[in-house]
Amino acid sequence: MYNLREMQRSTYEVTATRKRPQDFDRLVGQDFVVSTLENAIKENRIAHAYLFSGPRGVGKTSSARLLAKSLNCQRGMSAHPCGVCDSCREIAKGSSVDVIEIDGASNTSVNDIRAIKEEIMFPPQTSRYKIYIIDEVHMLSTSAFNALLKTIEEPPEYIIFIFATTELQKVPLTIRSRCQQFKFKLISQPLIMECLRSASEDIGIKADEDALFWIAKESTGSMRDAYTLFDQVAAFSEDHITLEKIREKLAIAGFSAIAEVASAAIQGKQDEAIDRISSLFSQGVSAEEIVRDSADFFRTLLLYKEGIRKPEILGTALSDIPESIAEMLTKEQLEAALKAFLNLYRDLRYSLSPRFEIELLFSRLGSLQYLSTPDVLMKKLEALKEGVAEGSIVIKKKLTKVIEDASAAAAIPSQMQIPAAVPEEPQPRREEEKVPEPAEAQKKTASISDLKEISSMLANSKKSVLAKQLMDIEGIEESEDGALILSLSKALSFNNLKLQAKDIEKAFSSYLGHAVPIRFRLTEEKKEEDDIPENMKKLRAIFGGIISKAATVSASAVQEEPNDEEDNYDQSVQSGYFENEDDE
Ligand SMILES: [Zn+2]
Structure with missing residues (x-):
């Protein structure tokens, strides 16, 4: 009993x-x-x-x-x-x-x-x-x-x-x-599949791998559940268990059916998506099932995007994953879609019509690829700004035209108009600084010939890396207020030295015997103001900064596809750079 x-x-x-x-x-x-x-x-x-x-x-x-x-x-x-x-x-x-x-x-x-x-x-x-x-x-x-x-x-x-x-x-x-x-632990999916394979051999029934995979996945690690489901499936499968029969008899959507619906929706073919959803409903698939499998689908894509390749974690065979869709969407977008389906599953029981909700959500998937978070937008804007300044992103003539038109338009409030003086202003100042006259006449000041000694002082005090970087300095000038302006043309060294300004200041001060403020300047190899085309000057007025020679060169080679910023981001910082004027 x-x-x-x-x-x-x-x-x-x-x-x-x-x-x-x-x-x-x-x-x-x-x-x-x-x-x-x-x-x-x-x-x-x-x-x-x-x-x-x-x-x-x-x-x-x-x-x-x-x-x-x-x-x-x-x-x-x-x-x-x-x-x-x-x-x-x-x-x-x-x-x-x-x-x-x-x-x-x-x-x-x-x-x-x-x-x-x-x-x-x-x-x-x-x-x-x-x-x-x-x-x-x-x-x-x-x-x-x-x-x-x-x-x-x-x-x-x-x-x-x-x-x-x-x-x-x-x-x-x-x-x-x-x-x-x-x-006791959950039993792994491959192990469950192995047991199911042997169970089907025992009763002399053929079973497709994807069908056994589905049973193993549904049983979520429980051997008993897997056998129970296997018996149920075997009962209606006659002598061959296939995923198709399971889908039909148990009225489930399954990964590939949902993948088709979602892919159509994401690609903007809403009519096709709605049509497919309708046929799922007429096959007897429940709203819960569709939403659950859709959440499953986006979870799988997200994990795939994270680099996971194990079928038992992904929940489906690698070959089922629509790679083009995975590539089309960012992690943030996949997360948003997954969240939307999880939320819908929660809300489903209060819904007037679960079917309407599902159709609505799939219709919205069409704009998923344009979805962005403020973080991502900020990053894109930053990259765009830097790219334009560096010259790695080239603005097509059409855009400059728009800018010209815009600045000419009286409709723009005065504070938003581009001040004409801005692009010109930094240039004359820079020309002055460019004078390659070392301030030798001054007493107790450093010149380029002193660098070696200051560098070896640093090396002796166990700052050999800094000592080496110091040798990249190409010019030393004294400013009117008595500060030393160290100029370099290598952007990397310029940035590194700036980070260690305190140490460099100390080294120069102890070498000269009095405190001396240090500033850094990033220079260019050659500079001809007239080389900068009018459109780049306008851009500089918008984004700020100085447009380098390299940038102006590539700017003249106008490209055809200005919309394709994604590609341009990837182009490395090949030639130009964005001059930093923080020290001025
Ligand atoms: Zn015994």
Whole structure:
């Protein structure tokens, strides 16, 4: 009578029962549990209470029965019970008088435990041990646990408890600490597929890999669920299990059907997408199913985008993934789509028409590729600004025309108009600084010839990298206010030195014997103001900064496709640079 639930189960879980392991070697996916139990049996280290925890359908009850068999086998205690003696056979059938299975879910009261307490006073009738297997032990009431606690603290020699639970955290610590604990893991998708393959071979039925993959995925790590679903599928598949039959009979959308709908929608073919959704509905696929599978689809693409290639994590075979769609969308866009479907799933039950909601969401997917977050927009703007200044992004004539028109238009408020003086202003100042006259006449000032000594001073004080970078300085001038202006044409060194301005200032000051402020200037090899075309000057007025010679060269080679900024971002900072005037 304790085994009613098990009996009910066995009437429909044919494969699960048939494939129930009769030997520890056959228990799949729980290698650690198996080896530990096997060793304990071999070395005769038997505990009086075991606690098996883990998700449902991963082999806890099977292991409990295996352990019972191993302990009670009439041919001697063994990790490999004979399976043919009376005890082994009775345990397999669930009819052993000395192995008592109790469902914690329906025997929760303290009275049930009291009954056990009375029972355990009697030694086993035919076996070595009297074994109590209590399933779902976390369902026991607190008082039942307390009663149980006293029993497991000092049980008679011949009593062994094996508790199983899916919710370890609900088992009181006092119980847990008195048990030898084993944690069972979810079974991996490849392992489940292997078992399903063997199950289909056993019954002489052909099964396609993608169909088994789907069953394994649906069972989310539970072997029992996988076998149950397998039986259901095998029942309507005649002699060949295919994904097509599963889709049809179980009215599921599946990854590839959703991939088709979503791909059409993302590419702006809304009519096709809606049409496909309509045919899914007419096949009997539920709204929940469509939304769930759509969320699945975008999750898969997102993981694929993150570089994940394992089918069991992606949830689908690599070949099913529409790469063009994955490439078309950014991570942010995929995240947004996934979020939208997760939200829709949540809202579905309050919806006036789930179908309308789904159609609406798929219609919106058309604009997904234009979706952006403020962060991304800011980055794009920055890159655009830098690219234009560097010359790696070239503005087509048409755009300059627009700018000219815009600045000419009286409609623009005065504060937004481009001040005519701005592009010209920095230039004359720079011309002055350019004068290659070293300020030799001044007392106690440094010139380019002093660099070597300052550099070796730095090298001596263990700043050899800085010392080396210092040698990239090409000119030293004194400004009117007594500061030294160090000029370089290498942008990289310029930036590095600027970061270490304090150290350089110290070095120069100690060399000269008085404090001297330092500034840096990034120079160009050659400079001819007239080379800068009018359009670039206008751009400079908008974006600020100085347009370098290199930039002006590439600016004259006007390209055809100004819209394609993405490509241009990727072009490295080949020639031009964006001059930094922070120091001025
Ligand atoms: Zn046996």
